[in-house]
Amino acid sequence: AQSVAQPEDQVNVAEGNPLTVKCTYSVSGNPYLFWYVQYPNRGLQFLLKYITGDNLVKGSYGFEAEFNKSQTSFHLKKPSALVSDSALYFCAVRDWSDNAGNMLTFGGGTRLMVKP
Amino acid sequence: KAGVTQTPRYLIKTRGQQVTLSCSPISGHRSVSWYQQTPGQGLQFLFEYFSETQRNKGNFPGRFSGRQFSNSRSEMNVSTLELGDSALYLCASSFPSGGYNEQFFGPGTRLTVL
Numbered sequence: 001a002q003s004v005a006q007p008e009d010q011v012n013v014a015e016g017n018p019l020t021v022k023c024t025y026s027v028s029g030n031p032y033l034f035w036y037v038q039y040p041n042r043g044l045q046f047l048l049k050y051i052t053g054d055n056l057v058k059g060s061y062g063f064e065a066e067f068n069k070s071q072t073s074f075h076l077k078k079p080s081a082l083v084s085d086s087a088l089y090f091c092a093v094r095d096w097s098d099n100a101g102n103m104l105t106f107g108g109g110t111r112l113m114v115k116p
Numbered sequence: 117k118a119g120v121t122q123t124p125r126y127l128i129k130t131r132g133q134q135v136t137l138s139c140s141p142i143s144g145h146r147s148v149s150w151y152q153q154t155p156g157q158g159l160q161f162l163f164e165y166f167s168e169t170q171r172n173k174g175n176f177p178g179r180f181s182g183r184q185f186s187n188s189r190s191e192m193n194v195s196t197l198e199l200g201d202s203a204l205y206l207c208a209s210s211f212p213s214g215g216y217n218e219q220f221f222g223p224g225t226r227l228t229v230l
Contacts, residue, residue: 032216043120043206043221051216090159094216101171102147102210102219106159 002027002095006107013081014115021076021110023091032094033074034104035065037087044090050074061085081114088112118142120209120222128228134195137225141188141209147171148190149219150182153204162205165190194227202229 003026013019025031032051036044048059050067058064065076074091088111092104121140129135141148150162161174165184182192188209194201204226208219 034218036221041223043223044208046218046220049216049218096216101164101166102149102217103161103164103172103174104149104151104219105161106151108158 002031002093002105004091004093004105004107006089006091006110008110009108010111010113012113012115015083016080019078019081019085019112019114021089021091021112023074023076023107024072025074025091025093026072027093027095029095031074032096033065033067034092034094035059035063035074035076036090036092038090038109039087047076047089081112083114083116086112086114120207120220122205122207122222122225124225125223126226126228128230129197130230131197131199133197134193135197135227136191136193137205137207137227139190139192139207139209139222141190141207142220145209145211145220146188147210148184148188149208149210150190150192151206151208152176153206153224154202159206162192197229199229201227203227 005024034049035047038044055067088109090109091107123138147166149164153159163173164171168184179195184190204224206224208221210217210219
């Protein structure tokens with residue numbers, strides 16, 4: 001079984017400050033990890049993914065995430081937040097050692113609020 | 117390249133009715149997955165179709181079903197609607213793979229059951 005935890009329901013940050021949205025995962029095998037963002041009344045937009053290789057992955061809109069196998073974490077970061085980054089962020093995991101096709105397991109989501 | 121499209125965008129039904137939602141994937145994508153999003157349960161996987169075959173199914177009752185056509189378009193059906201079925205239903209498409217390709221999501225169908 002696989003699971004994802006996003007421990008913060010909401011993260012508040014001032015514009016221009018760095019932001020971190022936390023994610024920890026649990027899989028029996030090895031993970032593929034994804035971050036998605038959702039704006040109001042919209043579907044999910046892909047931000048970045050970790051498959052293998054370099055633990056620091058860079059994605060869209062200046063976001064990056066660091067894979068930490070020992071801590072089973074995949075925190076999303078951005079050096080300088082924008083008001084337009086305010087949205088709902090989801091972390092998702094896929095255990096590539098099972099046979100579950102493309103099924104993703106999502107965390108509960110973290111609402112990011114960036115204040116001017 | 118056109119994105120994933122879902123129709124209708126909004127739907128209001130009453131308890132006991134049935135509903136069919138449609139999803140057209142990105143051209144060339146043969147895998148289509150469906151997710152249910154609710155405030156209480158979050159995002160939950162319903163099922164995935166690839167080459168007209170259901171490849172995986174989430175933990176939902178048999179009232180939830182789906183199918184995929186030869187052009188990769190997919191439909192999901194919910195029979196005997198219950199109030200708890202009110203949700204945003206999201207469709208996602210991707211290249212078939214071992215799961216490492218990202219999924220592209222449509223805007224969703226907002227279903228309200230009265």
